[in-house]
Amino acid sequence: MRFIFEAACDADLPMIINIYKSSIGCEGCVWTEDYPSIEDAVKDLGRGDLFVLKDTTGNVAGTVSIDDDPAVEALDCWDRSLYPAREISRLGVLKDLRGQGLGGRLLKEAMDVLKKRGCKSAHYLVSRSNPAALAAYAHMGCRSVGSSDLYDGDYICFEKEL
Numbered sequence: 001m002r003f004i005f006e007a008a009c010d011a012d013l014p015m016i017i018n019i020y021k022s023s024i025g026c027e028g029c030v031w032t033e034d035y036p037s038i039e040d041a042v043k044d045l046g047r048g049d050l051f052v053l054k055d056t057t058g059n060v061a062g063t064v065s066i067d068d069d070p071a072v073e074a075l076d077c078w079d080r081s082l083y084p085a086r087e088i089s090r091l092g093v094l095k096d097l098r099g100q101g102l103g104g105r106l107l108k109e110a111m112d113v114l115k116k117r118g119c120k121s122a123h124y125l126v127s128r129s130n131p132a133a134l135a136a137y138a139h140m141g142c143r144s145v146g147s148s149d150l151y152d153g154d155y156i157c158f159e160k161e162l
Contacts, residue, residue, distance in 0.1 A: 001053055003102065005109040008050040008063065010040075014062035016041050016052065019092040026095075030153055034088045040065075044090070051113070053093075053106055062084025062093040064106040066114065072123060075113040077146025077157045083122035085159075086114055089124070104136055115162040122162060 008016065020036045027070050044050035049066040067087040074105045078085065089111045111122050125148060126133045134156065136143075142158040149155070 003055055003105070005051060005053050005062055005105070007048065008045055008052045010045070010059075012050075012052050012060050012063075013038065013041055013045070016050070016063045016076070018062065018129075019063050019094055023094045028125045028127050028133060030129075039139040040090065045046045051106070051110060053102060053109070060094075061097050062102045062106050064088060064092075064110045065091065065092040066110060071150055072125060075146065075148055075150075075157060076149075078123060078159060079121065079145070082159065082161055084119050085121040085123055086115075086117075086119055087125070104140065107136070107140060108151075111160060111162055119162055122160045124158040124160075125150065125153070126158055128154045128156055129133045 017038055020031060024031050024033065041050060043066040047068060049068065050129055051064050052060045053062040067089040069087055072087045088107065091103060091106050115123050122135060123143065128136055137158045140160065143161040144156050145159045146157045147155060148157055
């Protein structure tokens with residue numbers, strides 16, 4: 001099946017929230033009923049930082065955000081010579097479509113957006129308990145540069161030079 005990566009629109013929000021909610025409880029996923037929320041998606045959309053992967057019928061198959069989180073950017077593990085940088089977050093794929101490389105595609109597309117915006121690197125916080133995400137980031141050449149307990153989590157900090 002063919003998928004198209006594009007900026008999200010208001011009409012995509014219900015499908016994006018469905019992806020968020022359907023990911024809760026999956027192995028390694030630290031999302032809860034409270035996070036990510038519709039408010040997170042609306043903020044991302046308002047900044048022009050919410051993206052979707054749609055099938056040819058217009059259904060959202062996956063979503064990713066470029067985050068604007070000062071707490072993440074303040075972590076001391078990032079290579080400051082690779083600034084400006086932004087965090088990629090809230091990446092999710094419909095349950096029935098997982099394991100087909102769509103998460104990697106979303107990640108690559110988000111990195112392309114950052115590069116076009118003049119960023120030199122991308123940052124990611126990945127739950128230490130999420131083996132699929134850890135393997136995907138390593139496969140894409142992302143470097144593990146530290147760890148963080150932000151938001152009461154146990155995260156590995158990944159950085160990718162663009």
